[in-house]
Amino acid sequence: MTGTEYILAAIAVSAVITFGLRALPFVLFRGGRSMPDWMKRLGQILPSAIMAVLIVYCLKGAKSNLFGTGIPGIAAVLVVAVSYKWKHNTFISIIAGTAVYLVMLRMM
Amino acid sequence: MCSYLFVSMAYGILMEESGFAWYYSLLVSLTVYTGAFQFVLTTLLSASASIVTIAVTAFFMNSRQIFYSLSFVDDFGSMGIRKPYMIHTMTDETYAVNCTLELPDAEKKQIMFRVAFFSRCYWMIGAVIGGVLGQLIPFSMEGIDFCMTALFVIIFVDQWEKADNHFPALAGLGIGIICLLIFGENQFMLPALIIVSMLLVLYNVRKMGTAV
Numbered sequence: 001m002t003g004t005e006y007i008l009a010a011i012a013v014s015a016v017i018t019f020g021l022r023a024l025p026f027v028l029f030r031g032g033r034s035m036p037d038w039m040k041r042l043g044q045i046l047p048s049a050i051m052a053v054l055i056v057y058c059l060k061g062a063k064s065n066l067f068g069t070g071i072p073g074i075a076a077v078l079v080v081a082v083s084y085k086w087k088h089n090t091f092i093s094i095i096a097g098t099a100v101y102l103v104m105l106r107m108m
Numbered sequence: 109m110c111s112y113l114f115v116s117m118a119y120g121i122l123m124e125e126s127g128f129a130w131y132y133s134l135l136v137s138l139t140v141y142t143g144a145f146q147f148v149l150t151t152l153l154s155a156s157a158s159i160v161t162i163a164v165t166a167f168f169m170n171s172r173q174i175f176y177s178l179s180f181v182d183d184f185g186s187m188g189i190r191k192p193y194m195i196h197t198m199t200d201e202t203y204a205v206n207c208t209l210e211l212p213d214a215e216k217k218q219i220m221f222r223v224a225f226f227s228r229c230y231w232m233i234g235a236v237i238g239g240v241l242g243q244l245i246p247f248s249m250e251g252i253d254f255c256m257t258a259l260f261v262i263i264f265v266d267q268w269e270k271a272d273n274h275f276p277a278l279a280g281l282g283i284g285i286i287c288l289l290i291f292g293e294n295q296f297m298l299p300a301l302i303i304v305s306m307l308l309v310l311y312n313v314r315k316m317g318t319a320v
Binding site for chain 1: 311312
């Protein structure tokens, strides 16, 4: 598979899976059938666990390169978390965190 | 909406920095159209991850949107030819907006369609602007990928505040870190996602058992 084919295949697979998941309830729960309780509960608890794994994924470089990207990354995550808890403004928190990360990356 | 435009611009810049021109950003935004996973897809593509890895990651990351659609089965069901479009555009943001709507039925559908339509336009415009900006900016934007991390942290904090039980969030962090240490940087994502999902299914079953 060439580079372009690979990229297009990856995009196509992602698109189909994403649409399929969004459409699934419309297929499964047509005509007033409701979702079982265990599934509802899973829907409440699973997303935050997955988001947590993703944050670890973003900081994975810290393992092999603690002083290069690890410490700036962890510091900037704290900036985002604290500033967001305080102001609840997505825009400000992303800018502040990314700025801290960019600056620290060049200082380390 | 300002933050929507901003996040998609960041996405465009990230794609450009990873070596994908603006039309790739546009194509992904047009077809996949899902905030967080688009960022992860960029890093997976530049790491030449296998299609299977990409598929499984897409499945786990977007599985939350099953639960979004679920809230609107009745509303969308009566929207005729606009229904597939409404399903396609069910993202974190449109879900959040649609949930706050309290309007008479006919009007609500009109508004929901507009929310979906304009959100998508903003997203695509932002992605293209970001891609072009990324080309124009003369200095290195190394580190700009942090805006993806920032986005996830924000979603995580939002979820944390809404939850009355923090076990799932902590389990995700713990298992993520343990898997990173065991499997290493390039391999840990899939085992971590699978283990944490299984753990929560079991946890859920036990909770139900004690509740009955």
